[in-house]
Amino acid sequence: MFVLSCYIGCLLTAIRAQQPPHIIFIVADDLGWNDVSFHGSDQIPTPNIDALAYNGVILNNYYSQPTCTPSRTALMTGRYPFHSGMQGRPILNSEPRGLPLQEKILPQYLKELGYVTRAFGKWHLGFYKREFTPTYRGFDSHLGYWGGYTSYYDHILEDMYPDGRSLSGHDLRHNMETVWQLDGEYATDMFTSVTVNTIRHHNTSNPLFLYVAHLAVHAGNAGKPLEAPQETVNNFAYIPDPNRRTYAAMVSKLDDSVGQIVGALMEKGMLGNSIIVFVSDNGAPSVGDYQNWGSNYPLRGNKGSLWEGGVRCIGLVWSPLINNSHRVSNEPMHVTDWLPTLLSAAGRNLSELANKLDGADQWSSISTNHTSQRKHLIIEIDEVMKTAAIRDREWKLVIGSFGTNGSIDGYYGEKGHEARNPAYNILAITNSTVATSIARYGHTATDTEINELRNSATVKCLFDGQYPVTDCNPSQTRQPCLFNIVSDPCEMHNLASTKEATLRQLYHMLVDEKESLVPQLTKPRDFDGANPAKFNYTWSSWQD
Ligand SMILES: *[C@@H]1O[C@H](CO)[C@@H](O)[C@H](O)[C@H]1NC(C)=O
Ligand SMILES: *[C@@H]1O[C@H](CO)[C@@H](O)[C@H](O)[C@H]1NC(C)=O
Ligand SMILES: *[C@@H]1O[C@H](CO)[C@@H](O)[C@H](O)[C@H]1NC(C)=O
Ligand SMILES: *[C@@H]1O[C@H](CO)[C@@H](O)[C@H](O)[C@H]1NC(C)=O
Ligand SMILES: *[C@@H]1O[C@H](CO)[C@@H](O)[C@H](O)[C@H]1NC(C)=O
Ligand SMILES: *[C@@H]1O[C@H](CO)[C@@H](O)[C@H](O)[C@H]1NC(C)=O
Ligand SMILES: *[C@@H]1O[C@H](CO)[C@@H](O)[C@H](O)[C@H]1NC(C)=O
Numbered sequence: 268m269f270v271l272s273c274y275i276g277c278l279l280t281a282i283r284a285q286q287p288p289h290i291i292f293i294v295a296d297d298l299g300w301n302d303v304s305f306h307g308s309d310q311i312p313t314p315n316i317d318a319l320a321y322n323g324v325i326l327n328n329y330y331s332q333p334t335c336t337p338s339r340t341a342l343m344t345g346r347y348p349f350h351s352g353m354q355g356r357p358i359l360n361s362e363p364r365g366l367p368l369q370e371k372i373l374p375q376y377l378k379e380l381g382y383v384t385r386a387f388g389k390w391h392l393g394f395y396k397r398e399f400t401p402t403y404r405g406f407d408s409h410l411g412y413w414g415g416y417t418s419y420y421d422h423i424l425e426d427m428y429p430d431g432r433s434l435s436g437h438d439l440r441h442n443m444e445t446v447w448q449l450d451g452e453y454a455t456d457m458f459t460s461v462t463v464n465t466i467r468h469h470n471t472s473n474p475l476f477l478y479v480a481h482l483a484v485h486a487g488n489a490g491k492p493l494e495a496p497q498e499t500v501n502n503f504a505y506i507p508d509p510n511r512r513t514y515a516a517m518v519s520k521l522d523d524s525v526g527q528i529v530g531a532l533m534e535k536g537m538l539g540n541s542i543i544v545f546v547s548d549n550g551a552p553s554v555g556d557y558q559n560w561g562s563n564y565p566l567r568g569n570k571g572s573l574w575e576g577g578v579r580c581i582g583l584v585w586s587p588l589i590n591n592s593h594r595v596s597n598e599p600m601h602v603t604d605w606l607p608t609l610l611s612a613a614g615r616n617l618s619e620l621a622n623k624l625d626g627a628d629q630w631s632s633i634s635t636n637h638t639s640q641r642k643h644l645i646i647e648i649d650e651v652m653k654t655a656a657i658r659d660r661e662w663k664l665v666i667g668s669f670g671t672n673g674s675i676d677g678y679y680g681e682k683g684h685e686a687r688n689p690a691y692n693i694l695a696i697t698n699s700t701v702a703t704s705i706a707r708y709g710h711t712a713t714d715t716e717i718n719e720l721r722n723s724a725t726v727k728c729l730f731d732g733q734y735p736v737t738d739c740n741p742s743q744t745r746q747p748c749l750f751n752i753v754s755d756p757c758e759m760h761n762l763a764s765t766k767e768a769t770l771r772q773l774y775h776m777l778v779d780e781k782e783s784l785v786p787q788l789t790k791p792r793d794f795d796g797a798n799p800a801k802f803n804y805t806w807s808s809w810q811d
Pocket of ligand 3: 635
């Protein structure tokens with residue numbers, strides 16, 4: 268009897284061990300490098316995100332795209348956006364454009380492996396025809412918005428035209444249906460509670476892919492770009508700039524969300540076989556369009572630029588399946604790597620996919636600290652703006668200038684080291700919902716480890732007093748700049764004239780890659796067709 272029950276029990280355990288891991292992929296929108304406290308700032312404590320980072324692997328050379336639509340294209344396809352014409356500016360709400368339908372995307376691959384696939388929050392890969400929306404592209408369900416952003420409480424987006432006209436409409440859907448009853452709910456709380464509910468009701472016989480693409484911390488509409496509950500804003504009275512103070516509250520709500528999601532996975536018994544990823548889609552717009560008062564300090568540049576501040580993003584992964592966690596990885600990784608990496612973790616044979624993808628399988632690099640398969644990455648080639656960047660080993664080549672006359676080529680954002688900020692509170696991390704939830708899956712980082720990891724995750728550029736003067740000013744010189752990113756992560760010292768052979772080599776890699784570029788698919792906006800007024804003031808798939 269004992270033998271038999273062990274036989275059945277052990278068999279069940281073995282079957283369970285065979286089940287692909289649950290994948291929880293959390294994307295923050297426009298969150299700056301310096302806006303998580305594990306990167307060294309004391310200004311905005313993020314105890315839950317920090318706990319996930321310290322107990323997992325901090326991906327400190329993780330690159331994404333400079334804006335939303337290209338980042339999400341790269342994530343979903345595992346291919347560089349310039350291979351599908353999706354490089355360049357993000358989709359505007361009244362623009363008839365979407366990620367081309369021949370592109371097979373992550374949830375479609377995961378469904379083949381038996382996953383239940385659920386999306387929450389932002390889509391931004393097109394909706395002018397229904398075929399482009401999430402539930403037609405591999406997601407079993409979606410609760411969120413189809414466009415680029417909305418306001419945090421009323422879920423409305425206003426598409427402003429340069430000539431002063433604008434189109435305004437509601438954008439919150441459950442699959443194809445407009446959802447009105449959640450108006451007035453704070454977006455971060457709303458997406459969190461629907462995610463938590465989904466976890467509670469999930470049938471754990473099936474692996475779950477949860478794509479949680481928060482609105483936070485993107486700016487909302489003109490007139491109320493930053494919104495957070497007042498009681499949360501009140502926690503940041505020590506931040507003098509009122510916009511930055513509201514932004515801090517938005518980040519704090521995002522951190523709470525991560526805690527609640529991990530807590531729900533623990534209660535459901537799913538954590539032991541989960542992979543949790545937390546990334547930002549691009550750097551913060553500290554200045555310029557959709558300014559949110561985020562900070563990429565000490566990195567150079569802004570959202571929309573190819574400087575490190577625009578594309579070197581927050582990235583971390585936690586999982587009990589990682590053999591060698593509690594470390595900072597400095598191996599280069601690109602947003603296109605997630606698709607093969609997650610499919611590999613889920614047990615898919617990637618051999619027939621390899622030559623379709625630009626992404627590299629990083630699963631063994633992450634889970635066992637092997638060297639990365641990726642040696643170089645094309646950060647972006649934008650044939651319209653005539654900008655491009657590539658990273659190869661320690662080198663980075665940047666071509667072009669960003670913003671108007673280089674208006675986002677500099678250094679922006681708060682440092683977070685001022686004495687008025689609270690001291691880093693390690694107890695808040697070790698006592699966070701994340702830390703207490705993951706405690707049963709191995710050792711949780713000690714105070715000493717936390718201090719060491721935080722120190723090695725902090726980028727140091729030695730310009731604490733003043734922002735530096737740099738010898739690369741492409742808006743004036745129109746010359747490419749070359750940096751050694753390992754020794755000069757803040758892109759202060761242009762080596763273009765001293766390392767000519769390296770410059771030429773990287774330049775030729777870009778030229779070779781440009782052979783396969785698909786021209787940008789951007790379209791003029793369709794003011795009359797897309798007008799939400801025709802659809803009861805909702806943004807709709809107007810070309811159906
Ligand atoms: C859960 O999923 C399994 C496998 O798909 C199925 O056999 C089972 O009936 C489901 N359980 C419930 C309660 O729906
Ligand atoms: C993966 O697929 C290829 C081609 O279909 C096959 O040759 C190879 O043996 C497979 N690898 C594994 C580990 O199953
Ligand atoms: C996992 O880690 C242990 C101890 O650190 C080591 O002995 C083992 O070889 C590792 N497994 C893999 C697959 O790397
Ligand atoms: C990971 O690998 C690197 C390079 O091989 C090594 O320096 C480092 O000590 C390893 N980290 C851990 C935590 O094993
Ligand atoms: C950008 O620079 C050009 C040439 O110096 C100048 O004519 C133009 O007015 C500048 N634009 C802005 C917005 O500063
Ligand atoms: C730890 O967190 C719990 C629940 O959030 C709280 O009640 C308790 O006071 C905290 N403990 C410390 C020492 O901060
Ligand atoms: C139109 O929009 C209002 C909210 O503005 C909503 O209450 C109403 O149900 C909508 N009508 C239809 C037919 O969907």
